[in-house]
Amino acid sequence: MIVILGGGPAGRLAAMRLASAGREVKLIEKGGIGGQCLHSGCMPVCALNDVARLVHTAGTLNTLGLTDSVPRVNFPAILREMQKVQSTIASVLDAETKEAGVEILYGKEGRFDGNHVVVGDEKLDAESVILATGSRPNIPEIAGITSPGIFTPHTLRDMTCLPERLAIIGGGIVAAEFAWIFSRFGSEVTVLSRGSFLKTIDEHLRKQAARELSGVHIRECTDVLAVERQGGCLHLGLESAGCADVLDCDAVLIAAGLIPRSEALCGVSRRANGEVIVNEYMQTNLPGVYACGDVTGPPYLTPVARLQGIVAADNILGKQRKMDYSAIPQSINLGYELAFCSDGSSSARPLVIPGPAGPDTFWSVPASDTGLAKIMVEADGTISGICSASPGGGLIAGYMAFLMKRHFSVHEFEDFVEVHPSTDGVYGLAKYASEVLRKRNNPG
Missing domain, CATH: 3.30.390.30 (FAD/NAD-linked reductase, C-terminal dimerisation domain)
Known part of the structure; x- marks a missing residue:
């Protein structure tokens, strides 16, 4: 039997690959099938962006005098209906995975003790193990960061109303995507980036992004020192170029990157930031133990995680396949x-x-x-x-x-x-x- 911890893109694709080859596969998934991509990553961005683009296009046509109105969003309804669609997608993934021959154990807290995958008090004997436990939002060490009104992409569904003033902590792709979405929804958005905004992106695309985000306040090289809640308002203590400042807002969205979810994995070699170390065959330092997806570190992309899962599965099947990271779009x-x-x-x-x-x-x-x-x-x-x-x-x-x-x-x-x-x-x-x-x- 092969045991896989995590039913996100990496673990699910690995499980289906192995089961389709006739192997007995048990997939342990604490939450919902589809992982972060479906429940708090790619799909929520798609859902929200679709509505934001409609509003944006309507605004363009209205400005040209071609239409007489611009729709207003019903934010609670968007979140409610989005979750219904996510549930539908999850049911499709569940059926597809089971039809491939994979046994799925839902709602189980799994961990790896260095020899076995342990589910509850039960140790599962396996000829091979795949660790695909994913990642979670990076929460900066800021005083008051757990105050009410502060969200991550994982908790965005708990935002009960559209904030008039939204602060986004982060300077990368996810921060840019949510800044565009909420600005089109009608929020006044301020992005707080510790360094340069979108600093790793091609210069021409960075200029294009700046143009599309022209209605967003982007503050580069700005540190958030503390968050204090008074009534319904959040006060953010900031420092930029040695000068102190305060930003008032109604909600904060943390989009400061991801960190591997590897705290329940013992025995495998990890870097200081928690990344499980693997070779080009997705093998860990332990014989018969593989790791794939976000738990192995950047680039934190769904297609990369899927391919890593397939590579791990193929090597378990004896195909000697290497992971190729060249030309990743x-x-x-x-x-x-x-x-x-x-x-x-x-x-x-x-x-x-x-x-x-x-x-x-x-x-x-x-x-x-x-x-x-x-x-x-x-x-x-x-x-x-x-x-x-x-x-x-x-x-x-x-x-x-x-x-x-x-x-x-x-x-x-x-x-x-x-x-x-x-x-x-x-x-x-x-x-x-x-x-x-x-x-x-x-x-x-």
Whole structure:
């Protein structure tokens, strides 16, 4: 028997892979199947962003005089209906997993004692173990941080009403996504970032994000020192450039990253921050014990967790498969999907154009805000990176990342026939880059 701790993307995919190969698999899941992605991560962002985009689009059309009103959101109803949809998705995942032959133990507190997975007082004998216990929000050490009115993506469902003034602690992708959502819902949003906002993102996408978040107060290099609640108001003590300040708000959302949930895992080697250390086969330091997903550390992405789970399962099945972290696509979901992928090359040259007009960008032409497309090209035409700010940027980045893994060249786009109209400017840039390189290499 193979025992898996955690039913998120990594553990669930591993379980299904093993069960489909005829192995007996027992999956231990304390909460709901689907993990953080379904219940407090990707899916809630999708749900809230869908409504925010509708409001945003309605506002654009109203400004142009094409419609006579902009809808107001019913925030409690959004959260209520969102949870109903999440339950539906969970039931689908449950049925899919069980149909693959996986036995699921729900509501059980599982831990690993260094030899066995222990559920309650029962030790489970297993030929192999997969640790996929996920991650949880990083809560900064700030005085008063547990005061009422302070939320994380895990507790957002407990927010009973839309705050008039919302402070978001964090400076990364999740902070940006929630800032855009709540600003479109009508909240006055202030982002408090300890360092530079979106500092690891491509410069062109960072500028696009700043444009989309123009209605949000973004305070960089700002530390939150303390939180004090007085009545219905939260007072945040801040420090920026050596100067003290106070910010008043109605609610706080902590979006300061994630930390591995590994405190119940004994015997496996871990880093100081709790990350379980694995090799390229997803093996821990213990024979027959594997780990995958967020518990192994960044990049904390659902597709990466899924692939790690499959790699762990394949190695248990004797297939000797390595995890490949090259060309991982990512996206920031604002009004557009700000998607990107890079192999980190320093020799590639950039080409950047505004995004083309098309579905969901046509009425953005008057504001000169149709997004952007960018590719990074080596001298031989190999594509080493792409960025796309467009309605379908995430899809574009996913396929381009796949081509980058196979060292695809811009010259191979010569026969590419696109669907029109489209908001994808990447393929056009690739064709243009091919022409430029051919003329440069064959000037006659």
